[in-house]
Structure formats: C-alpha cells, structure tokens
Amino acid sequence: MLHRVFALVVKELLAVLKDVKSRMVLVGPPIIQLVVFGYAANYDLNHVPFAVYNEDPSQPSRELVARFEGAPAFQEVARIHSDAEVGPLIDRRQALMVLHIDRRFSRDLLRGSAGHVQLILDGRNSNTALLLMGYANTILSDFDTWWSERHGGPKPPATLDIRARFNENLESRWFIVPGIVALLTQVVTLLVTALSVARERENGTFDQLLVTPMRPIDILLGKSIPGFLIGSVEATFIITAGVLWFGVPLRGGFVALYLGLFLFLLSVIGVGLMVSSLSVTQQQALLGTFLFMVPSIILSGFATPIANMPPMVQYLTYVNPMRYFLIVVRSVFLEGSSTRSLVPQYWPMMIIGFVTLAMAGWLFRRRLY
Amino acid sequence: MNRALIMRLRGLLRKESLQILRDPSSIAIAFVMPVVLLLIFGYGVSLDAKRVPLALVVEQPNRDTASFTAGFFQSPYFVPVRFSTVQEADAAMRARLVDGIVWLRSDFSRRMLSEGNAPIGLIVNGVDANNARLVEGYLQQVWADWLAKFAASQGLTLNMPVQADVRVWFNPAVASTDFLVPGLIAVIMTLTGALLTAMVVAREWERGTMESLLVTPASIHEIILSKLVPYFMLGMGGMILSVAMAVWLFEVPLRGSLWLLMASSSAFLLCALGMGLLISTVSKNQFVAGQIAIIVTFLPAFILSGFVFDIRSMPAAIRLITHIVAARYFVTILQSVFLAGNVWPVVLPNIFALILMAAIFLGLARHSARKSLE
Amino acid sequence: MDAESKTTPASSRKYTDSALRLESVSKSFHAGGRSARALDNISFRARRGIVTGLIGPDGAGKTTLMRLVAGLLSPDQGQIHVLGIDALSEPQRVQSTVGYMPQRFGLYEDLSVQENLDLYADLHAVAQADRHARYADLMRMTGLAPFLNRLAGKLSGGMKQKLGLACSLVGSPPLLLLDEPTVGVDPVSRRELWSIVHRLVEERGATVLLSTAYLDEAERCAEVALMHDGKLLGQDDPAVFTRGLAGRSFHVFGTGISKRALQERLSAAPGVLDAIIQGSRVRVVTEQPVLPTAEQLGEREHGLEITPVAPRFEDSFVSLLKGSVQIAKTPPVRAMTSSATAATSNGSDVIVVSNLSRRFGDFYAVRDVNFTVKSGEIFGLLGANGAGKSTTFRMLCGLLPASEGSLRVAGVDLRRAAAKARERVGYMAQKFSLYGDLSVFENLRFFGAAYGLKGARQRARLGWALEEFELGAYADATSSDLPLGFKQRLALAVALMHEPDILFLDEPTSGVDPLGRRDFWRRINALAERGITIMVTTHFMEEAEYCDRLVIMAQGRILAEGTSEEMRARFRSDALPNPTMEDAFVALIGASENNRAGAAG
Structure with missing residues (x-):
C-alpha cells in the first residue's frame, strides 16, 4: 500500500x-x-505633500512649521496666503493637508492662552487622513512640551509614555x-x-x-x-x-x-x-x-x-x-x-x-x- | 451594401444579447459578483478601529485616576477591561484579548500633584502597525480631552499652548467605507469588463464558433463591435448597480454629478473591454484567458490602484508601474467624484489618461485579432 | 510515385473547370520549439459541380487544407485560388463567398435552431422576402422543421450536423467546404447527410469539398483525394483506385483452424499485403492478381477455401500506404509473459449483466440491458456516439453506480468489490488517457506500481512492455508528444502491465489510421487466443467483424445480440445479397423505430 x-x-x-x-x-x-x-x-506614510498657510510670520510659528517640515512623513509643497487658495489645493490633491496658523498665534501663545492652528485634511482616503492626524498631533504635542519648558508655563499634570510591544517602530x-x-x-x-x-x-x-x-x-x-x-x-x-x-x-x-x-x-x-x-x-x-x-x-x-x-x-x-x-x-x-x-x-x-x-x-x- | 452591413450588425448583436440572457454565468459575473464583492468589502473590510479592547491597570485607584479612566468608558473607540496587575494585562494582550494597556502606577496621584508630568504608561500591541497607530491616535485624543477638563476643573488656564482644530474634508467622520466602496467599483468593473469579455471571446474560439463566424461576410470590425456593445451595456449595468448600493446601502455621499461618473466609467469600461479582447485574442482558451485576466487586470486593480494602499507609500519603481494600471486613474476619479465633487483639475487629466489607454488597448486588440486562426 | 503516375490521364480533363486550385502548398506549425509539417507540397484541384472527397486518417492534414482554402490560415508557400479569387491576398472575399462548416459544428449551442439560422441569414444579408422560401427549402432537406425552437445544444449529434450544414447553406454558396461532417454520427444520420449533399449538387449545381476519415465514404464521392501524413497520395475517381486492385482480393476460410490463428499466419505470409478478419473468414489482399494456393499462403496442414471477392476502397488505401510507407512485415506477437497464465478457455461466464439501467434525472442513458460475456471471448459493444456504450462501460468498471439491475465482473461488482478484485482487470480509457507530462517510462512505472508491481517483477514487466510494443526508442519521450499510434500502444501496454485476465477497451481505435488499427487488432487477437476476455466498445461498424459476439446499442437499449455473421444474415435479401455491418445497423434502427411507432399507434 x-x-x-x-x-x-x-x-x-x-x-x-x-x-x-x-x-x-x-x-x-x-x-x-x-x-x-x-x-x-504599505500603510506607512512618507513625504506626504502639505501646504503651509501661515498668517502669523513670527518666530514661534516658524518653529512650528520647521517641525512639520523636518518630519519624514511630511513634505511642504506650497505656501499660500489666502483662504481661497486652500480649496483648490486640497481638491486637486496637490496637498493632502494644509497647516493653517492663526493670525494671533504668537500673540496668544506669549499671553499664555492657547494659540490656534487649523489642520485641513483630505478625507478621501480615510486611513491616510487618520494617520496624518496622528503624526500631526505628535508634532503638536512635542511643540507644546518644548514651549512649556522654554517659557515656564505650567506643566501638564501627566504625560503619555507610549510604547509599542512586539513591533517597536510600528x-x-x-x-x-x-x-x-x-x-x-x-x-x-x-x-x-x-x-x-x-x-x-x-x-x-x-x-x-x-x-x-x-x-x-x-x-x-x-x-x-x-x-x-x-x-x-x-x-x-x-x-x-x-x-x-x-x-x-x-x-x-x-x-x-x-x-x-x-x-x-x-x-x-x-x-x-x-x-x-x-x-x-x-x-x-x-x-x-x-x-x-x-x-x-x-x-x-x-x-x-x-x-x-x-x-x-x-x-x-x-x-x-x-x-x-x-x-x-x-x-x-x-x-x-x-x-x-x-x-x-x-x-x-x-x-x-x-x-x-x-x-x-x-x-x-x-x-x- | 449599407443595408447588408446593418443586417449583419443586427444579427450579431441579437446573437450576443440572447447568449448573455441564456448564460447564467455571465449574468452572475456581471450582477451577482458585484453584489457579493460589495457586501464582503463593505462589511468585511474596515480600517476604522472601533470598540478596541483595552486593559486598564490602576495600581492605586483614587479620584485622579478615576477622572482619567472615565474618558475611556465614554469613548466610542474603546472597551476598557480592568486588570489589577500589569502582568495579567500583559498575558491578556498576548492572548489577543486586549489590544493595548493603560498603566497608572501607584505613585500617579502623588507625582501628578507634586511635580506634574506624572507618566501614564501606554503599551499597544504593535503587530498590526496600522491599527496600532490608529489606536495611539485615539489614546492621545482621550488624554488631550482629559487635560482640558482637568485644567478647567482646577480653574487654571489651559496647559496646552497650541490648540489644534482638525478638519477632515470630504469625510468628516473619517469612515473607511466612504473611501473603500468607490474604489471597489473600479475593481468590479475590471472584473466584468476584462475577465468576462476575455472568457467569452475565448469561449467562441474554444467551441469553434469563431471559426464559422470568420468564414462569413462579417468583417473583424463588425465582430469586435458586436462584442463591445453588449458587454459595455452589461458593465454599465453592473456599475449602476454598484453605485446604487454604494449610495443607498453603504450611504456613501455622491457629491459630484452622476453624469460625470457615467462618462468616466464609460472611458474606463472601454479600457477594460480592450484589455479583455486583447487577452482573448492572445490566448484563445478560456482557462488561460481567465488566469491572465486575473493576473494582469484584476490583481493590479486591487493592489496597485490606490484602492486600499496609498500609492504614495510605495517605492518609486512600483509607483512608476502604477501609471500603466488603468484602474489607478479610475480610482482617483471615483474617490473625487463621490467624496469631493466635480473637481475638474483631478478628473480631466485622469479621464484623458483613460481615453488614451482605451484607444491603445482597443487598437492593439483590433491589430492582433486578424481574421485568421494563427 | 507510383500513385501519382496512375492519376495523370484522368487529371488532364479536370484542369479546365476547377472551383479550387492549390499549387505546391506547404504549411508547418510551430509550438514550443518544435515544428510539425502539416502539409507538404500539395497541389490539388476540385472540379465544379461535383463532390470531391478529402480522405485520410486523423492527422493527415485534411483540416489544415480546409482552413487554408477558407482563408483562415496562410500557407508557408504556394498558391491558393478559390472560385478564381486569390485566397492569400483577398481572404475576406473568399470568406464572403464560400459556405464553411468546421469540424466542431460551429453552432451556438445556447441559441435555438431558428436563431442559429437567423444569425447566418443576417450575416449573409439574405433579404427578408427571400427567407421564407429559403428556410422552407432547408427544412425540407434536413427535416429539422419540428425542432425549430429547440436549443442547438439539445439536439442529437446527427441533427447538430444537419443544422450546421443548413447554416452554411443559408447564403446559397457556390462552394461548400465541409470538414468531417460525418464523424461520430450514427450510420442512419450519416446516410441522411450524404443524401442532402448529393441533392445539393444535383439540384443547385453546388461544388462540395468534403473531408472524412471513413474510407467507406470514398465511394460516395465523384472524385477523391487521398491524404496521409501531410502528403497527397493521389487524386481520382474512387473506382479508378479500386480498379487497380482487381483480382487481388480474396476471402479465405480455413477448416480446423481458428480465424484468428489463420489471420495471423496469413498476414505473415509472403505476397500478402493485407489480411483482416471478416466474419468467419479472412479477407486477403495479395501483391499480384493471381489466385493464391494454400501452399503459397504458407498453410499446409489445414484445408483452405479461397474465393475471389470485389475489391474495396480500403484495400487500395492500405496497399497505397504500404507501398509508400514501406513498412516492414510486423513480427507475430510474442508470448505475453514468461509465466504464461494460459487461462483456460472453458467458456464460463466472466461478465454477467442483467436488467441494467442508468438514469440521469428522468433521462435513461442505459435502459434494461442484458448480456453475458464468456471467458476468452472478444465481446463488442457497438453503437453511435450517445448510444449508451460508454455509460454501460463505466458501470462495468465500477466508475458509475447502476440505477437498476445487477452486474458481475469475474463474480463481483467492481464498484463495491475490494481493491484486490480490480487487479484482475485491465482498462484502456477513451482517447488513450495517459499522463501527458510524464514520459513513456514514467507512465508505465506508475501504473505498474498502482497495480502493486515492484522489485524484479516490475523491472521484468517494464522491459516486456517497452520491447513488445516497440516503445524502447520512445522511453524517455514525453507521452503527449507521441504520435497517436504510439499513444495507443502505450495505453494498451499500461493496461497489460499487471497481466490482467479481463481487458476493457473503450474506443481503442478512434482516430488511428487503418494500418495502426490492423496492428492493434493483431495484438488483441493474440491476447484472445491466450484466453484473455476482452470487452471493447467501438463506433466503427466494420470492427464488429473482429468480435466473437457483440451487441448493438441505440438510445440506451440493446437492439441485437449475436455474431456479426448472424446479424448480417438477418438482413440478407435479394436487394442486398451481401449486406455490410452498417446495412445491418441501419435496418435494425429502422425496425426498432417501426416497432415503437407500432406500439404507440
């Protein structure tokens, strides 16, 4: 047999x-x-095109923009100067995100209240949008920490210490x-x-x-x-x-x-x-x-x-x-x-x-x- | 002469239509397959992590920790489960019972009040990196909300120097269905356009009916045209069915015009039909034609079209290849027309690319389909 | 060549009025680095207003020639003119003019008869006003009128062929190309198809080029072209071919010697071109037109009764082939095995089938079939495609369960029997099914092992198979690349590896040329002589002659049982003093239809 x-x-x-x-x-x-x-x-994002709409040409806002530019996930493709330019950029998929820094950003920051920025994301690919949001949030919170240390503002009562198991770099x-x-x-x-x-x-x-x-x-x-x-x-x-x-x-x-x-x-x-x-x-x-x-x-x-x-x-x-x-x-x-x-x-x-x-x-x- | 041409075309078209109506498998591929695929994808494929099981380890519960953990119980994204030690939580994560651990050490409350910056331990299971990133994002959200609430309760000015106002255009709920379903229409139309056409024409060769058709006054143009018209109608039928399901069943918004959607679908369908015809004239055998159609049209439409995986994340060499994948252009149009509207600067170049590719494929099909058996 | 010189006087007259002219046409096919020459320098003409038959075995190049004429292939070299049109430069004009019926009907099986006709009427732009009369005429010829609304796929094989013919006739073409229209069709439908073709020629003056592998159809053509291996062996009136054999065909009857032993001796005798069994006698074709004596035939101990008979077309084909191919006289088949099983031919029942039926849905493929096969017999199952032969066969081999009735092979039902019982049976499947990707040696080794052969016995049997079937030179060849005749030999070798005492052969000779068929039956005869029971299905009526007993099946039922002699004798009449097996078959079908009509009325 x-x-x-x-x-x-x-x-x-x-x-x-x-x-x-x-x-x-x-x-x-x-x-x-x-x-x-x-x-x-591959879900990892690299060199995502984004545009900067900075209404507050000041040192703090430049620092923030520099942090975005320095991140490997982002690549600046345009600088715009009016609200009307945002729409076409996103519609045409020339930029997946616009970082809009408010006119009073540095003034508010120095006064100790919150400086406003706006993130406009293209949601056509929801996964990309969510990931971008995560990357942007990380950059913003790093900026927060840096700012607080420099200007002696009140520290947050607790900080996140995030670690990934098994796939440390995700x-x-x-x-x-x-x-x-x-x-x-x-x-x-x-x-x-x-x-x-x-x-x-x-x-x-x-x-x-x-x-x-x-x-x-x-x-x-x-x-x-x-x-x-x-x-x-x-x-x-x-x-x-x-x-x-x-x-x-x-x-x-x-x-x-x-x-x-x-x-x-x-x-x-x-x-x-x-x-x-x-x-x-x-x-x-x-x-x-x-x-x-x-x-x-x-x-x-x-x-x-x-x-x-x-x-x-x-x-x-x-x-x-x-x-x-x-x-x-x-x-x-x-x-x-x-x-x-x-x-x-x-x-x-x-x-x-x-x-x-x-x-x-x-x-x-x-x-x- | 003209009368004869019309008569021939009418005869051929009637024959094709009768065959489609009598062959359950073409109806199945054209109408049942889209429904099944849309259901599987619409319900089975979701990138939105919702109700993520999360382990909460609070070593010394008190008012401060409770105020923090409350956020997880209110969040729609998490299903928190309490564990008393981090070891137990770790075991649960290994057993895939939870996807992440929030660990508040026994000195949390003390450090928070004395020095600030009390560490909140967050451990996520990184095996599924994409999911882990999304979970991290949700966790940050919960944390930020808690900070704001905490500051307000203490009567302090906000500790967050920068306040971000995030707006997601086109898809404010960031639902993956809204982006997957339109892309899926491209995959489905590839299936009817290329796979079905390739198999049907190959079947004519295989059964020997093409041989008798060739020895008639009908020219090769007429035979190709008689194949294109009915399968074009069938493909558009499947497309309308898919759009209807997308809009009414999956509630994907259709912001652009239906007219533009139809026009770009026609261009893509011609492309797919051209590929199907080309494959069938090359192989003349249903089995081989089916295999080739799956490998060169269906799989690329799936992986290399940007339908699930963002083309931007691919290495340059593969990005280059995606330019010859017709579905890539169509997926771009679909996602824009559905979610953004008639964005002409996106639609026009892509439609142009589709028309160009359709012309190339149909031309090649015409060229290779000589009236001969060689 | 000898054959060509014979045709010259006849050919001079037909050059004047030819519908079809091929001048030194050659065509090769290339696949996977190998190339095969399908047509080798063929020059050929077909006269207007007659039926020209293109005759030759499978693989002779008939279909390639048809496709060249239809403009579907272009030749490597040579000229083709169809009705005065150059088929190389204007294939579309040829295709618009001729009527063509490819080998596999070319019908849309999911369209009805009427819809198929309408399609071809539209394609040929037949005016609506003319259609009524045209259709009526076609229906009269083909008798398809009652089935107009039936799907073409639901028609019987014969009716499909008639519909295919009708479709190619819708446009009233002056030249009709029919590629093997009668293959696999039952004798009754075959006769009907031929009468349609003849009526076309007579009533409309159409020209017909028709290819066929049945040698007996040559006599129905006004002119035939003989093809073999891509070459034209000759072209002439069929009577001219047989005339050359006048006085060279004989019936030999031996007393005190079995017909098989006699045939074996006669075919080895000097001066004998061909010896085949016909009923109880052996038909012999000699090299010289002289009545041979028993001594000349190498037969001394038994009395021989030798009578001259009229030559047949097949005789001339075989003699032409043997003349051109120069085949060495095949040696007699050697002993099957060293440990010769020499089964006792005691005439016990080996296969018993009673009240066997097989239903598919509410359709009976086999209905109430009874027969018995005795040991050492060659038993034939005859019938057209779809008569229920293969279904019966598959049930006997245990591949398909019976719906009703019982069957016993060597005392057991193979479907339920233990694996051991199957070791006694050898099986040769339709179309010589072998593993095409495996070499000849690997096929033999695998099937040997499947039957439990190993070690020294396996080696011995492998050696035997390679030598006995002259496969040694091909041992390492991929079996799908083998010529058909060698595939057939390999399939038989595979079935005999384990020395079975019952052998099942399903359509063992289809597609094989007449010489290959003779060789095959020679081996089968030798096996039967050794006491092996052989059960064989065939749709070649003349092969009934090789069987000791046979049954004729049609529409799932047995129409008649007995020896071929008995069957022919039943239909001997003044009009038909010497009926062939096919005559007997046609008469049997007619009788059974009359019976049924009588029963119904």
Whole structure:
C-alpha cells in the first residue's frame, strides 16, 4: 500500500514540475506577490505633500512649521496666503493637508492662552487622513512640551509614555510580510491540489486511476502529500526571504511555526481536494478556488483587522483556516509565542482539515457525471 | 451594401444579447459578483478601529485616576477591561484579548500633584502597525480631552499652548467605507469588463464558433463591435448597480454629478473591454484567458490602484508601474467624484489618461485579432 | 510515385473547370520549439459541380487544407485560388463567398435552431422576402422543421450536423467546404447527410469539398483525394483506385483452424499485403492478381477455401500506404509473459449483466440491458456516439453506480468489490488517457506500481512492455508528444502491465489510421487466443467483424445480440445479397423505430 502511495506521490510531483504552466504557478506569483506586497502593500506614510498657510510670520510659528517640515512623513509643497487658495489645493490633491496658523498665534501663545492652528485634511482616503492626524498631533504635542519648558508655563499634570510591544517602530512591513507567508502558501497549495483531480478528470486519467486497486484513502494520501511538500517549500522560502531580505525578526521557535504550517496545509489541502472533486473541468476548479480564495483572504485579517468587522461577519471567519494561521505566523514571528499558547489556533485548523479531507475522499467516488 | 452591413450588425448583436440572457454565468459575473464583492468589502473590510479592547491597570485607584479612566468608558473607540496587575494585562494582550494597556502606577496621584508630568504608561500591541497607530491616535485624543477638563476643573488656564482644530474634508467622520466602496467599483468593473469579455471571446474560439463566424461576410470590425456593445451595456449595468448600493446601502455621499461618473466609467469600461479582447485574442482558451485576466487586470486593480494602499507609500519603481494600471486613474476619479465633487483639475487629466489607454488597448486588440486562426 | 503516375490521364480533363486550385502548398506549425509539417507540397484541384472527397486518417492534414482554402490560415508557400479569387491576398472575399462548416459544428449551442439560422441569414444579408422560401427549402432537406425552437445544444449529434450544414447553406454558396461532417454520427444520420449533399449538387449545381476519415465514404464521392501524413497520395475517381486492385482480393476460410490463428499466419505470409478478419473468414489482399494456393499462403496442414471477392476502397488505401510507407512485415506477437497464465478457455461466464439501467434525472442513458460475456471471448459493444456504450462501460468498471439491475465482473461488482478484485482487470480509457507530462517510462512505472508491481517483477514487466510494443526508442519521450499510434500502444501496454485476465477497451481505435488499427487488432487477437476476455466498445461498424459476439446499442437499449455473421444474415435479401455491418445497423434502427411507432399507434 505504501508502495502505491509513494508511486502516486512521485507521479503527482512529476506532473506538476514537468508542466511549464504549473511550474509558472509555483514560481511566478510567489515572487511577484512577495515583491508587490512586501513593497507596495504599505500603510506607512512618507513625504506626504502639505501646504503651509501661515498668517502669523513670527518666530514661534516658524518653529512650528520647521517641525512639520523636518518630519519624514511630511513634505511642504506650497505656501499660500489666502483662504481661497486652500480649496483648490486640497481638491486637486496637490496637498493632502494644509497647516493653517492663526493670525494671533504668537500673540496668544506669549499671553499664555492657547494659540490656534487649523489642520485641513483630505478625507478621501480615510486611513491616510487618520494617520496624518496622528503624526500631526505628535508634532503638536512635542511643540507644546518644548514651549512649556522654554517659557515656564505650567506643566501638564501627566504625560503619555507610549510604547509599542512586539513591533517597536510600528513598521507595517513587519505585519504584512508574515501575512504573505499565509497568503502565498494558501494560494499555491490550493491551486496545486484543486487542479490535480480536475485535471485528471478532464484528461480521463482519473477513471484509469479509480480502476486500479488503489483505495480512496491511497488516492487521498497520494494527492495530499505533494501539496504538503510544495506548500512547505513555498512557506520556507517566504519565511527565509522575510527574515533575510525584509529583516522581519523571527522571535519564536520553529516547532510552533511548523506545527501551525502543517495544520494549515492540512486544512487548505482538504479544501483544495474538495473543490477539485466537485469540479469536472479545470476551469470549474479554478473558479471554485477563486470563489473560496477571495473571501478567505479578505475575511482573514490579512489586510484589515477582524475586530473591525460586524459581528455576523466575524462569526463567518471562524471557519476560515487562514484566520488561525495568520495569528500563528504573526505571533511566532513578532511575539515569540510558544506552542502551548497557540493551541487555541491549532485545533480549529485540525478540525477543518479532517472534515474537508473526509468529504473530499467521499466525493472522489460519489461524484456522478 | 449599407443595408447588408446593418443586417449583419443586427444579427450579431441579437446573437450576443440572447447568449448573455441564456448564460447564467455571465449574468452572475456581471450582477451577482458585484453584489457579493460589495457586501464582503463593505462589511468585511474596515480600517476604522472601533470598540478596541483595552486593559486598564490602576495600581492605586483614587479620584485622579478615576477622572482619567472615565474618558475611556465614554469613548466610542474603546472597551476598557480592568486588570489589577500589569502582568495579567500583559498575558491578556498576548492572548489577543486586549489590544493595548493603560498603566497608572501607584505613585500617579502623588507625582501628578507634586511635580506634574506624572507618566501614564501606554503599551499597544504593535503587530498590526496600522491599527496600532490608529489606536495611539485615539489614546492621545482621550488624554488631550482629559487635560482640558482637568485644567478647567482646577480653574487654571489651559496647559496646552497650541490648540489644534482638525478638519477632515470630504469625510468628516473619517469612515473607511466612504473611501473603500468607490474604489471597489473600479475593481468590479475590471472584473466584468476584462475577465468576462476575455472568457467569452475565448469561449467562441474554444467551441469553434469563431471559426464559422470568420468564414462569413462579417468583417473583424463588425465582430469586435458586436462584442463591445453588449458587454459595455452589461458593465454599465453592473456599475449602476454598484453605485446604487454604494449610495443607498453603504450611504456613501455622491457629491459630484452622476453624469460625470457615467462618462468616466464609460472611458474606463472601454479600457477594460480592450484589455479583455486583447487577452482573448492572445490566448484563445478560456482557462488561460481567465488566469491572465486575473493576473494582469484584476490583481493590479486591487493592489496597485490606490484602492486600499496609498500609492504614495510605495517605492518609486512600483509607483512608476502604477501609471500603466488603468484602474489607478479610475480610482482617483471615483474617490473625487463621490467624496469631493466635480473637481475638474483631478478628473480631466485622469479621464484623458483613460481615453488614451482605451484607444491603445482597443487598437492593439483590433491589430492582433486578424481574421485568421494563427 | 507510383500513385501519382496512375492519376495523370484522368487529371488532364479536370484542369479546365476547377472551383479550387492549390499549387505546391506547404504549411508547418510551430509550438514550443518544435515544428510539425502539416502539409507538404500539395497541389490539388476540385472540379465544379461535383463532390470531391478529402480522405485520410486523423492527422493527415485534411483540416489544415480546409482552413487554408477558407482563408483562415496562410500557407508557408504556394498558391491558393478559390472560385478564381486569390485566397492569400483577398481572404475576406473568399470568406464572403464560400459556405464553411468546421469540424466542431460551429453552432451556438445556447441559441435555438431558428436563431442559429437567423444569425447566418443576417450575416449573409439574405433579404427578408427571400427567407421564407429559403428556410422552407432547408427544412425540407434536413427535416429539422419540428425542432425549430429547440436549443442547438439539445439536439442529437446527427441533427447538430444537419443544422450546421443548413447554416452554411443559408447564403446559397457556390462552394461548400465541409470538414468531417460525418464523424461520430450514427450510420442512419450519416446516410441522411450524404443524401442532402448529393441533392445539393444535383439540384443547385453546388461544388462540395468534403473531408472524412471513413474510407467507406470514398465511394460516395465523384472524385477523391487521398491524404496521409501531410502528403497527397493521389487524386481520382474512387473506382479508378479500386480498379487497380482487381483480382487481388480474396476471402479465405480455413477448416480446423481458428480465424484468428489463420489471420495471423496469413498476414505473415509472403505476397500478402493485407489480411483482416471478416466474419468467419479472412479477407486477403495479395501483391499480384493471381489466385493464391494454400501452399503459397504458407498453410499446409489445414484445408483452405479461397474465393475471389470485389475489391474495396480500403484495400487500395492500405496497399497505397504500404507501398509508400514501406513498412516492414510486423513480427507475430510474442508470448505475453514468461509465466504464461494460459487461462483456460472453458467458456464460463466472466461478465454477467442483467436488467441494467442508468438514469440521469428522468433521462435513461442505459435502459434494461442484458448480456453475458464468456471467458476468452472478444465481446463488442457497438453503437453511435450517445448510444449508451460508454455509460454501460463505466458501470462495468465500477466508475458509475447502476440505477437498476445487477452486474458481475469475474463474480463481483467492481464498484463495491475490494481493491484486490480490480487487479484482475485491465482498462484502456477513451482517447488513450495517459499522463501527458510524464514520459513513456514514467507512465508505465506508475501504473505498474498502482497495480502493486515492484522489485524484479516490475523491472521484468517494464522491459516486456517497452520491447513488445516497440516503445524502447520512445522511453524517455514525453507521452503527449507521441504520435497517436504510439499513444495507443502505450495505453494498451499500461493496461497489460499487471497481466490482467479481463481487458476493457473503450474506443481503442478512434482516430488511428487503418494500418495502426490492423496492428492493434493483431495484438488483441493474440491476447484472445491466450484466453484473455476482452470487452471493447467501438463506433466503427466494420470492427464488429473482429468480435466473437457483440451487441448493438441505440438510445440506451440493446437492439441485437449475436455474431456479426448472424446479424448480417438477418438482413440478407435479394436487394442486398451481401449486406455490410452498417446495412445491418441501419435496418435494425429502422425496425426498432417501426416497432415503437407500432406500439404507440
């Protein structure tokens, strides 16, 4: 029996690796997506164009403007001198923010009351607007502290001492790159397994396989193992690139990571084989993969937090294996989590894997056409 | 001669329309897919951190600490949970029960009254950097509000030398739905325009019907035109459906004119149809055409269009690539027309870019679709 | 070449009035660094007002030639003139003038019959006023009138072909190009299609160029062009081809020797070009037009009864091919295995099927089928595409559950049987399904392992397969690149790796040229001689002759069961003293339709 399974595994690997098209699927998208996601999918802001509308040419206001200009997030693109100029600048997206310093700014400051500034933000991209607001607030509060120290004003009764754990400099790359491990492993493994049975059905070889003395369990094993091998190699490649190329720290142990990977692959292969045994042609398999993949990526927490979703949608994410594996990779990478603490992520993937594999095995023979 | 041309076009158009009406999958891609995608994105994708679970560790509760923590209970952004030690809070953060910790040490009250500048420890989970930044922003807001209130209660002048008045134009509530949904329309129209058209034309090749169509008096222009018109209508139908959902279901404001929206959508749709036709004449096989369409049109529309990820944050090389992504121009127009209004200086150059790209793609499609099987 | 010199006297007269003229046309296709020559320096003419048949096996270059004529491809070199138009410089004019029916119908399956007709009428700008009469005429010819509102995809294969033909006729083209219009169509529809084509030529004076892989259709053409491997072997009146074989065809009947053993010996005999089984006799084509003696045929111990018969078109094709290709005499098939299983041909029942039905929704693909196959028999399942052969076959192999009835293969139902039981069965799937990306050797090794072969036995069987099927030179070749004939051999080798005693063959010869088919049946005969039970499906009526017994299926039912002789004998009449298998089939279908009409009325 082992001998037969081994022969099937060898055959599957040969079929995938010898076909130019499947080789492309294994090599092309991972590298492109790693580069695109690693570099393009980025929430950090640099050189955001902003304009200064300073109605109070004085030393304090110049100091404040200098602080904005000095921040890496901002880049001054214009100086304007009337209210009427604000509108067009923002409308045309020439500036995403206008820093408007009130005519009485320095007078008020020196008198000890609050100096007024106005920040006008382009809200078309709400995320960018929120981040800009955060950057601006930090600059303003630094200015406050500096001013208070210089002019002996009353100190604030308490100050914020903000620290970020696990990702001290809040680099979104540290968040995105471990996510790519899950994303690409899912895409590649799903495509390899989902097309495997459908391709054989389309070519008529699946009948030939069913007529041999192989049992459904042998076929199931023979079809799953190549997915495990390819998925593991793929994941290892991205993990290595993440650490060595993108400089993301890997703080946890390999056992915790690879146990998660194994269970994740189990569930993805189960889904892939289920899609595959439901479809008659490769095209249907591709469509099925697409239909599973898009919601599973969006509802996994890969790009946006699950916590922000409405409760109904959050329940839906519990059947999504990628949700659990994303937590595993990110925790192992950044938090250095232990195997024990990740048990709540492991068992749901195991259950999803067993259920889908059992259904796939059942569908191999039941499927009528 | 003219009569024959009209007759041929009428025949071809009637055939395409009948096929669309009878093929459930084109209807599904044109109308069901937009609805599903809009629902998934509209509800599933949100960058607005709301109701963030937050650990409060107050080592020695008293009136001063209570006045500070009250702000968290009133804020719509936080769901505070009390912990007695910072170790417990830390464990909760590792278990992903809370996203941040506010830590008031036992000497908070004393230092606040004696020397001022009592430190408030704030620890956020930085794994999701974007979310962490947003949480930090909300925390600063709570802190600033508390300072103002504290100063007023003490009868002091405000301790904050600078008072910032932040105004977010176009989207005062800074809701991510308002910016994601318009961009999503570009992604959906790419799907109908490029993917559906590529698959449909490839299907004609695959089933051999193109071969019999070619050996008739119909010219290649007529065949291309007969494909463009019905799928243009279908794409516009999907667009109107998406706009209706955006406005009525997700309550995204539509500040610009509908007329301008339609005009720019037409330009983009022609672009997408051109890409679809080009892909199908290159591959002539539904399976391959579908794969190419996803890789060269759908994914770029998703990632490189500025729909989620700001193009400005990308490295220069990738920013350069985004210039050949048609969706980039359309997303810019959509976000402006929906949220800002008819901003001609933004709309005009982008529409011009779309028209140029449409002309290039349609021209290339026409060029490569010769009446031949090679 | 010998063939060309024969056609010269006839060709001089037709040059004057040709609708179609090809001058030294060549065409190659390039894919993945390899290039294949589809047409090699072909010069060809088709006369106005007759049916010209383009005849040759799959891959001969027929479709490429059709597409060149239709202006869909351009040749690497040479000239093509269609109705006086240069197809190279003005393809659109050619396309506006001719009627063309591609191999795969070219129908919109999601449009109704009427809508398909309307589309082509619009494309050819047929005036509304003329349409009524035009449609009526087409309906009269094709008999599609009752189905005008049916979707084209819901028509039977034969009706689809008729609709495709009608669509290409809407514009009343002076030249009609039909690419394999009869492939996969049942014999009754085939005859109807031919009568439409003949009526067109007679009533409208149309010119028709028609390609086909069925050699027996050559006799229905006024002129035929024989193609093989991208080359034109000859062009002439079909009678001229067969005339050259006068006195060289014989029936041989042996007493005291099985027909298979006799055929095997005769095909190896000197002076014999071709020997195939026909009913209880062996049909022999000799090199010389002399009545051979038993001694000449290398047969001494058994008495032979030799009678001359009229030559067929296939005889001339085979002799032309053998003459041009110079194939070495194939050696007799060697012993199957060292440990020769020599199964006892005791005539026990190996396959028993009773009251078998298979329903898809409320449609019966197979209805109430009964038959028994005895051990060591070659049992045939004959019928057109869609007759229910493959469904029956799949149920026998355990790939599809039966809705009703029971079936036993070697005493068990393979669907429920333990994996072990399947080791006794070999299976050769339709279209020679193999792993195209794997090499010949890898395919053999994989299927061997799937059947549990390992170690020394696996090595021995691999060696046997490569040698016996002459695949050694191709061992490392990617199997999707193999020529069709070699794919067929590999598929058979795969099915025999584990030495099964029951062999299932699903359409094992479709698309293979006549020589390849002969080679294949030679091997199958040898297997049957050794006691292996063989179950085979085919839509080639003449292959019924190779079967010991067969059933004919149509619309899911069995129409008749017995030997091919018995079936032909049932329809022997004064009008048809020597009916072919196809005649028998057509008569059977007619009888069953009459029965049903009688039952209904």
